[in-house]
Amino acid sequence: MNCSHWIFRAPCSSNTSRASVLLFALLGFASTLTDIRAGEFPPLSTPLPEAVGAVDRYFTQAITDHESLLGVNQVVAHEQVISEQIISERVISDHVLSEHTIETTSGLRTVEPMGWSILPDGLLYKSYLAGPHEPRIGMVIFSDTEEGVYWDATLGGRVGLLRYGSLGSSDPNGWQWDLEGAVMVRLDVMSSEDVDSMDFRFGTLITRADGPWSAKMGYFHISSHVGDEYLERYPLFERVNYVTESLVFGLSYQASDPLRLYGEFAYGVKASGGAKPVQIQTGAEYVPAPLSPQRGGPFAAVNLDIRQVVDFSPTMNLQAGWQWQGPESKRRLRFGLQYLNGYTTQFQFYDQREEQIGGGLWFDY
Structure with missing residues (x-):
């Protein structure tokens, strides 16, 4: 299958699985039905070359929006991991009586058990x-x-x-x-x-x-x-x-x-x-x-x-x-x-x- 085909214009790298391609196709099909009802797709009377170009631009934009959403999710997940790590560093066991804060060379403050x-x-x-x-x-x-x-x-x-x-x-x-x-x-x-x-x-x-x-x-x-x-x-x-x-x-x-x-x-x-x-x-x-x-x-x-x-x-x-x-x-x-x-x-x-x-x-x- 040619990855440049307009229906499957997803990133075709070694990391792209068949399941991802199928998911893109199903999402695109469902979104297409919704957009046809909303009048966002070209009418059936549109000449074939223009219709193909419009559909190609539509799916390209949809995939770009989806990849941006994935990037945002990755950033949020990364921040969540960092937050959990910071919280875990601040958690002190019941045996520790107090804490001592140290100024590190990077400007961050870490908590040292005392x-x-x-x-x-x-x-x-x-x-x-x-x-x-x-x-x-x-x-x-x-x-x-x-x-x-x-x-x-x-x-x-x-x-x-x-x-x-x-x-x-x-x-x-x-x-x-x-x-x-x-x-x-x-x-x-x-x-x-x-x-x-x-x-x-x-x-x-x-x-x-x-x-x-x-x-x-x-x-x-x-x-x-x-x-x-x-x-x-x-x-x-x-x-x-x-x-x-x-x-x-x-x-x-x-x-x-x-x-x-x-x-x-x-x-x-x-x-x-x-x-x-x-x-x-x-x-x-x-x-x-x-x-x-x-x-x-x-x-x-x-x-x-x-x-x-x-x-x-x-x-x-x-x-x-x-x-x-x-x-x-x-x-x-x-x-x-x-x-x-x-x-x-x-x-x-x-x-x-x-x-x-x-x-x-x-x-x-």
């Missing part, structure tokens, strides 16, 4: 990548330009105990109570990896996150101890009982997707063994989005540690390397190079200057 979580996933305030005293799992092997080769190892972490906020772990918002702890050990590689010293840290934090801003306030304890092997090698060394009990406040701002800026102030309400109360940290981190979670991506970070105990002389720590990050948990596995210039990170030797060049591996919570 509620109480025990042992929540993720952190509202991330640890500093280049912070040498942050609770994490990591190790750095470095050469001190004046003394030898050392291995600094950190074993610890920070976890959330209770949260009121986002129920997910990916870039959460709200309030959270955290617990942290770590031991930071220095081994002398050139002396059979003897333990020179170790610093213990534990504390608790209340953290808050809202969009690009996050803050923390809390308490932490630091105490430093010298290794037995070190005392055997240097029997005249006088150990110090370096201890601080500090209140801390920190503020972090995600200036853009890859760039984070932060600052921290801690005050030791109790300090002994040569320690003094004021401790300041500030820094920046640049972590562009990776091409894929499997490939990872680069990172760079700088941290300045400024302490009253060394007359506020800054210690600078630079790191750069490659990192992988969990798409949901946001935990990081990193490896890279490190350069530190300033005072030692081991508080047993707090007044000694060091220049470290080395490499490390870190796991950040």
Whole structure:
């Protein structure tokens, strides 16, 4: 059958079924009878060529009107689906206590469930990548330009105990109570990896996150101890009982997707063994989005540690390397190079200057 014939002037594509053609024919026939009664069809006395042209124009217009109606119906159906989707996104289960509205980059507002979580996933305030005293799992092997080769190892972490906020772990918002702890050990590689010293840290934090801003306030304890092997090698060394009990406040701002800026102030309400109360940290981190979670991506970070105990002389720590990050948990596995210039990170030797060049591996919570 020739699809250009005037009776079946419907779209003849591979998607047009025989049922559609038959439907067009029946509708056209019924409409023709109605229009003949209304006098809209050409009279029987009209010459055949003119009658054929008039009928062809009539059915062409009818099919066009029908296709327009189908298009309108599709738009209405599409809007209905979108409306149902928006409504479904706004429906919150009975277990959710409230909702949190977020402004997205597209200008639309989405509703994020808010509620109480025990042992929540993720952190509202991330640890500093280049912070040498942050609770994490990591190790750095470095050469001190004046003394030898050392291995600094950190074993610890920070976890959330209770949260009121986002129920997910990916870039959460709200309030959270955290617990942290770590031991930071220095081994002398050139002396059979003897333990020179170790610093213990534990504390608790209340953290808050809202969009690009996050803050923390809390308490932490630091105490430093010298290794037995070190005392055997240097029997005249006088150990110090370096201890601080500090209140801390920190503020972090995600200036853009890859760039984070932060600052921290801690005050030791109790300090002994040569320690003094004021401790300041500030820094920046640049972590562009990776091409894929499997490939990872680069990172760079700088941290300045400024302490009253060394007359506020800054210690600078630079790191750069490659990192992988969990798409949901946001935990990081990193490896890279490190350069530190300033005072030692081991508080047993707090007044000694060091220049470290080395490499490390870190796991950040």
